[in-house]
Amino acid sequence: MDTVIHILAILLGLVALHLYFRSIVRVVLINRRERDFVEQIARLGAVSIAHALARRTKDYEETQRIQAWVLPLFIFFAVALWFLLVQLSFMLILWGLRIEPNWGYAFTASGSALSTLGFKTPPTLLGELLAVFEAAIGLAVVILMFTFVPGYQASVQIRERKVGWLYARTGRRPTTSSLLESLQRSGQIERHSEVWEDWEQWFRGVLETHSIAPILVYVPAIYRGTSWVGAAAAVLDSTSLLTACLDPKHTESARICREIGCAALKRLAIELNPKIPADAWTHKSVDPNLIEHFNHLFDRLTEIGLPTKPDKEECRNAFIALRAEYETSIRLLAQSTLMPVEEPWILPHPRHAEPVSAPPTIA
Incomplete structure (x- = not known):
């Protein structure tokens, strides 16, 4: 029975590792929309926090200042969830292979390898090989995600060029x-x-x-x-x-x-x-x-x-x-996006257009 439990732990760890690779590919690498649970959880967490804070103010510019934290929070949450998923998967594998005697040691050994700190290395050759592989995954998460941040920023900047063009004229x-x-x-x-x-x-x-x-x-x-x-x-x-x-x-x-x-x-x-x-x-x-x-x-x-x-x-x-x-x-x-519903994006009142005010300033 004990052997069966260890085998199930290994299989569960492999499944979790598969979910990680699938998630990172869907969110970062595939050039099309694929729904992913990590992305959805991270987005929900980031948006919920920002909206909870923004609802306390009625000033739209202040709301936007708070909303600017949505993207950083999303990135932090996504990276944290990926790290946790990988750490748990290797914890299960290390414990299932009997490389580490209990869950606590397996969890810290997995975290040591994933963070590349190396304060606790498994005592066997197989454990060391797994630690090297896990450390490579940890580095890949950081490199992949933060190399895509400029892409996110560029997308927003391109979007805003036409928005600025419109507001400057209207x-x-x-x-x-x-x-x-x-x-x-x-x-x-x-x-x-x-x-x-x-x-x-x-x-x-x-x-x-x-x-x-x-x-x-x-x-x-x-x-x-x-x-x-x-x-x-x-x-x-x-x-x-x-x-x-x-x-x-x-x-x-x-x-x-x-x-x-x-x-x-x-x-x-x-x-x-x-x-x-x-x-x-x-x-x-x-x-x-x-x-x-x-x-x-x-x-x-x-x-x-x-x-x-x-x-x-x-x-x-x-x-x-x-x-x-x-x-x-x-x-x-x-x-x-918390855009005020009273903003007159609909057809205006039957009068002459409002005079163009000074161009909007950078936030």
Whole structure:
């Protein structure tokens, strides 16, 4: 019976070691999204701590300052969980092979090898070989994880370049109105296709990086008081407005940008809220304010001289249908990233756009 228990301990240790290798490959090495329990636990722990602290303040800039700790906490938790998993697996193997007489000695011997401190080396040749192998794993965890930190930071920096571009042109509150007014002032409204092609690339980049590493969704904007979710909402509202109101031959770039953006945000929203029902995206907003705001912007497009469709009601219904495809995603991401729900990412009040304030400053 004692031999059976030792064999089971060895097998359990090998299973734990397999889980470690699978986890590290999924999180760090595979260039696609693979769900992993270590990543999910580390992300849950980091986000829970940051959100618990952030909910004590109503100032969005202070919230972002606290959220900046999400990525460091995630990395620390992930490394700690991987270390613990490897240490427990070798503890079971050392004890199962009778290299160490009890659990305590096996645990400290495993920790000695994993940390490369070498204060307790197993007394047999097999134990020493296992210690060398475990020490190599310990070094690999640190090297792999911290060499990927610059990649995480680069993904956020690339994301923030377009966010900074938008806020610098629309002020602290990017909306459909302020964005279109900015494009008109700069002379880009007539050739808006180039703008939406750039934003299409931005949405693709966010999808590629943030879907592989969902923890990046929680990383706040580099510029104080700004939000990448709010920027995305303003762009999707604008492209939806143009797609609904203009002739299709003038909106191909806007349509593609909107489709890519909707798909990207929906995938991220589902990743962060896996239990959300599928019919959550079928609701079509009929807020009276939305209709009023739409009428204002439709008239503004006509004043600018863009070739709008003749039937305003048809355009309004088309816009509401298009907006329903991403409204839930925006709200879920805003909730997950603690972006204030009162931020006017939706269509603005029927008035002239707010004057552009000073560009946002670096956090």
